[in-house]
Amino acid sequence: VGANGRLGSMVCRYLLRNNPNTKVLAAVHYVGDSSSRGYGRLSYEVGAEDGVGTIGAAWSEDRNASFMYTDEMKDYNLQNLRVIDVELLDPVQCMTLTEDVDSVIWCATDFNGNKPRAVSGLNIAFLFRAVAAPTKGRVEIEGLQNILGGLKNGKQNKRWNMEREGGQSVSPKSNNPISFVLVSTAEDAFDDFTTPLGDFKALKRDGERILREDFPSVSHCILQMARYDENFVDEDLDIQFDENAATDDGVEKRRRRINRRDAARIAVEALTDENLLGKKVEVYTALRGR
Known part of the structure; x- marks a missing residue:
């Protein structure tokens, strides 16, 4: 979810x-029937544009x-x-999206860093949604709830169908791979930022709470990523996990960085990492700055 973002x-x-x-x-954000902006970055990243193109000369037939x-x-x-346009704030679309899904990697966010996308980058799609429906909801909260609700219902339906057909039901806690990987932001990665619908850090922590407390039947892990840095942090570095981030030195935590490609790697590998099941960890690969 959030597949057209830089990390997704x-x-x-x-x-x-x-x-x-x-x-x-x-799943990419819906931006209009006649636009490809909803999956332009994704198309480039996965290599869909690496083919051979030809075009006739202007003077030829x-x-x-x-x-x-x-x-x-x-x-x-x-x-x-398979690429699908979805409005995460529409519960019906989210229910349809997750109907036959085994696992979700959540990369969607309303923020660019710690600032709303509609403000930081003048993103027309997000700005239109913010203006047209300012009280519709937040991706970090209502969008997350919609996807989790759809995923939970989808898994329940699968178990019921298996039981009706005489198969053996699988306990949610024994799911393999992990059902939901939530990519969040480390507490000290950014300064806080206040928006009309809530503070940046509070929204991130509330989303984590929703996953852990409101959907206990969904196997999960929470990856609190350090600040992304592709300029001064190499990729393919060893991943560092910190389960006791709350007790660590705040100065050192603010220096933590990770390349997005390493963040993508650990988000995928977390699906089958039993050591991360049910855990919330800060993730980084290097220390930079002060």
Whole structure:
């Protein structure tokens, strides 16, 4: 969920290229029938635009443009990818999206860093939603609840169908892989920011609470990512976990950084990591700055 974001698109890429037998459903924000902005970054990241394109010369009779698959793209496993437009604040759409889903990696957010996207980047899609329906809800809270509710109902329906057909029901706590990976933000990664619908840090912590307390039957883990840094932090570094972040030195915690590609890697690997089941951990790979 949030597959067209900078992190979400990398998660899709990692899933496709390292798990060739996995079907990936990429949920992107709805931006209009005639626009491709809803999945433009995702398309580029997963390699859908790596094919060979041809276009006829302006003075020729053949002015058609074409774009073709090449053998170099065979390891991209794009046949396993399905992209769906979804409004996370619409519970019906979320219910439909999660109807036959085993696991969710949540990368969606209303924020760019610690500032609302509609403000920080003048994102037309988010700005339109904020103006048209200012009280409709927040992705971090209502959007998360909608997806969790749909996922929970979908899993319950699967168990009931198995029982009716004489199969053996599977306990939610023994699910493999983990049902829900929530990518959140570390407490000291950013300063707080106040919005009309709540403070940045409070919204993040409330989303984590909703997952743990309101949906206890959904197996999960919470990854509180350090600040992302692709300029001065290399990728493919060893992942560091901190389960006792609340007792650590705040100065050192503010120096923690992680490359988004490493964040995407651990978000995917967390699905099958039993050591992370039910846990909330801060995740980082390096220390930078002061």
